[in-house]
Amino acid sequence: MENLLLKYMGEGLSRENIADPMKLKPIVTISREYGCPSKLIAQMLADAINKKTGEGSHTKWKFINKEVLESAAKELQLNPSDVKYLLSLGEKSILEDFLVSFSPSYVSNLKVKHTLIKVVTTIAQAGYVVLVGRGGAAILQGRPGALHVRLQAPVNWRIEALIIARNINSTEARKIIETTDKKRAALYELILGRKLDPYIFDVVFNCSTLPKKQIVQGILAMMEAREML
Numbered sequence: 001m002e003n004l005l006l007k008y009m010g011e012g013l014s015r016e017n018i019a020d021p022m023k024l025k026p027i028v029t030i031s032r033e034y035g036c037p038s039k040l041i042a043q044m045l046a047d048a049i050n051k052k053t054g055e056g057s058h059t060k061w062k063f064i065n066k067e068v069l070e071s072a073a074k075e076l077q078l079n080p081s082d083v084k085y086l087l088s089l090g091e092k093s094i095l096e097d098f099l100v101s102f103s104p105s106y107v108s109n110l111k112v113k114h115t116l117i118k119v120v121t122t123i124a125q126a127g128y129v130v131l132v133g134r135g136g137a138a139i140l141q142g143r144p145g146a147l148h149v150r151l152q153a154p155v156n157w158r159i160e161a162l163i164i165a166r167n168i169n170s171t172e173a174r175k176i177i178e179t180t181d182k183k184r185a186a187l188y189e190l191i192l193g194r195k196l197d198p199y200i201f202d203v204v205f206n207c208s209t210l211p212k213k214q215i216v217q218g219i220l221a222m223m224e225a226r227e228m229l
Contacts, residue, residue, distance in 0.1 A: 025127020035158025
């Protein structure tokens with residue numbers, strides 16, 4: 001994948017990291033329950049940060065989402081949809097290790113996990129990015145310079161949002177939300193080796209009561225307090 005992600009990581013790692021390789025660059029991860037407007041909030045946040053830091057700043061923040069999956073897929077020589085499916089399975093049984101031992105072409109979800117961790121860690125080293133999903137909070141938990149945000153909302157609110165966004169009925173919307181939430185929980189279990197721990201997040205926003213603009217302003221205020229800007 002000769003794309004934004006590889007270009008960005010190359011630029012990021014060649015800038016300040018060379019002058020100060022021990023300095024950790026800031027990064028914001030955004031995790032969400034399905035139906036919460038994570039991509040829009042991430043884009044608004046990146047734009048707001050760049051506006052606040054000014055045109056003269058040599059570091060421009062970006063938001064990254066699907067590029068993580070594409071980069072992992074390229075390294076594994078798989079389609080992104082295959083990687084997404086493997087990640088949704090979570091931990092599997094000892095049969096996996098047996099298959100890996102006897103089939104060089106078999107790609108275990110353990111290998112997918114390690115590749116995803118490698119990609120996310122590389123992004124974090126470059127810094128100045130708003131990373132949406134892909135287990136970013138779990139992979140980077142405890143890392144100085146990282147702010148982990150969680151977006152959530154009651155399921156009925158998310159159903160209504162999905163009905164409007166996709167023009168589907170409530171039954172379809174509920175099924176999509178339940179299935180996707182389970183897959184995302186499986187990804188966190190795969191990375192953490194246990195069920196999702198809500199305390200890995202620094203802050204949780206309720207999308208049903210807070211407008212997107214207020215959520216962005218709240219994240220910005222925390223970033224300022226942590227001297228991430």
